[in-house]
Amino acid sequence: MPSISKRKEDHLRIAAKPNAQYSDPAGFDDVLLVHNALPEVNLKSIDTSAKFLGKTLSAPILITGMSGGTDKGGALNQKLAKAAEKSKVALGLGSQRPMLKDAKTLAHYKVRSLCPSIPLIGNIGAVNLPEYPLEKIEWLVSSIEADALAIHLNPLQEAVQPEGDTNFQGVLRSISKVCEKLSVPVIVKETGAGISGPVAQQLFESGVKFIDCSGRGGTSWSKVEYARGGRLPGFEEWGYPTLPALVECSSFGPTICSGGVRSGVDAAKAIAMGAQLAGAAWPFLGAADPSLVAAQWREQIRTSMFLCGAKNIEQMRNAPLIVGGRTSEILNARGFDMRVYSSRSVSPSAASTPSPSERGHYL
Ligand SMILES: Cc1cc2nc3c(=O)[nH]c(=O)nc-3n(C[C@H](O)[C@H](O)[C@H](O)COP(=O)(O)O)c2cc1C
Structure with missing residues (x-):
């Protein structure tokens, strides 16, 4: 092999x-959604749907x-393609580098016929x-009929991987060139060690349309590589946690x-x-039927919305919440004011609803 x-x-x-x-x-345990004992909405009529890459999802899940x-x-x-189509959630494929080494492996990624209606995302x-050359990158997308390309940043993984590639010089320029010429939008993602605000800012300024902040707290790629005999121990817990990464990245663009x-x-x-959107890998990896995981998450999103009094995803974006613990400490140290989250309201008539630019922005 x-x-x-x-x-x-x-x-x-x-x-x-x-x-x-x-x-x-x-950091999810640091976030308390303020319970609404008088939601004034019918749970059954709550709309969990979300638009992504021009397509409609049953819930904001990737x-x-x-x-x-x-x-x-x-x-x-x-x-995963069959499950994503059944549950109407978005699907990302793994790195298509094997296709660039051996075109026969294209068969492993050609799943569009199994998921014709959902956003499908390529990866490199x-x-x-x-x-x-750019034509090869375009081929990665066109050959699988992808709606977007995810470019992953994984310096931690490469640094500890036995055969890792650690020359990240010029990476931003390469991303910018792809963004300029590619026929579909570019998403830049981490692989679990997180993206900070200043990095997100550079990426958005280079033409990236979405960031997937993929922070610390789930799958640890250093632990995976150590299990393969990775070099230089000590980085098992390295990474920027997901919640602070989300707040920082989303203050610069769609995250x-x-x-x-x-x-x-x-x-x-x-x-x-x-x-x-909220994304996950690991919970779907071991699932006997990933569509059941997606369906349960959708119902948990719906019930959370009900308990916050939000009728749709737009209203949920304004649900009042309290941020405490380590997440609050980190974000305060980074110059964010957490009070904007606690003073807002899902009600469109409430005067305190902050604009997106005010939401958790750098002070
Ligand atoms: C088995 C496995 C393989 C992965 N392969 C890729 C990959 O090829 N490209 C990529 O961008 N991310 C890859 N990831 C990273 C995930 O997309 C995700 O960013 C990361 O695992 C954090 O999410 P999680 O905590 O829900 O697992 C992989 C994750 C897993 C679990």
């Missing part, structure tokens, strides 16, 4: 285990990129971009929240804290 395929199989096997998760939290490049990875992509590592999202209640908190 070529080394890249062996690596992908190792990743799927090791990442599925619970000991490849961070011990340090993402299964983030995980697999491809091997027969097992291809089978997982097919399973930022550090690999300089190796390939997907992933990294340790483990329920629809977490997803609801992410939406209320400024996310366009």
Whole structure:
């Protein structure tokens, strides 16, 4: 088996285990959605739908990129594609680098016929971009009929991976060139170590349309690589936690929240804290039927909205909440004022509703 395929199989096997998760939290426990004992809405008529990449989702949920490049990875992509179509959530595929090494692996990513109506997202590592002409990157998208390309930033993983590629010089320029020419929008994502506000700002200024902040608190890629014999221990818990990363990134542009999202209640908190969508990988990796996970999360989002008195996702974005603990400490230290979240209201008539630019913005 070529080394890249062996690596992908190792990743799927090791990442599925619970000991490849961070011990340090993402921050969802620090967020308290203010309970509304008088919601004045009918739970059954709450609208959880959300628009993404011109398509309508049943709920703002994304299964983030995980697999491809091997027969097992291809089978997982097919399973996830069927589940995403059934539950009407968005789907990201894993890194398509294997396709650039061996065009035959395209079969592992060709799942569009199984999920014709949902947003499908291609994937490539930022550090690999300089190796390939733009036509090849365009082919990654066109050959699988993707609606967007996710470019992943994974310096932590590469730094500890036995065979990692650690030359990140010029990566921003490569991303900017792709954004300029590619026929579909570019999403830049981390793989679980988080994206800070200043990095998000540079990426948005370079033409990136969405950031997936993919913060610390879920799957730990350093732990995965250590289990493969990775170099230089000590980085097991390294990363910027998901909630602070979400608040920072979303103050600069549209942000997907992933990294340790483990329920629809977490997803609801992410939406209320400024996310366009909530994304997750690990909970869908080991699920016997990933569509059941997505369906349960959708119902948990709906019930969270009911208990906040929000009739639709737009109203949920204004749900009052309190941010405490480590998340509040980090964000205060970074110059954010957490009081804007507690003083707002889902009611459109409430005068205290802050504009998006006021929401959790740098002071
Ligand atoms: C088995 C597995 C494989 C992954 N492969 C990729 C990948 O190829 N490209 C990528 O951008 N992210 C990849 N990721 C990272 C996820 O998309 C996500 O950013 C990260 O796991 C954090 O989310 P989680 O805590 O819900 O797992 C992978 C995650 C898992 C669990």
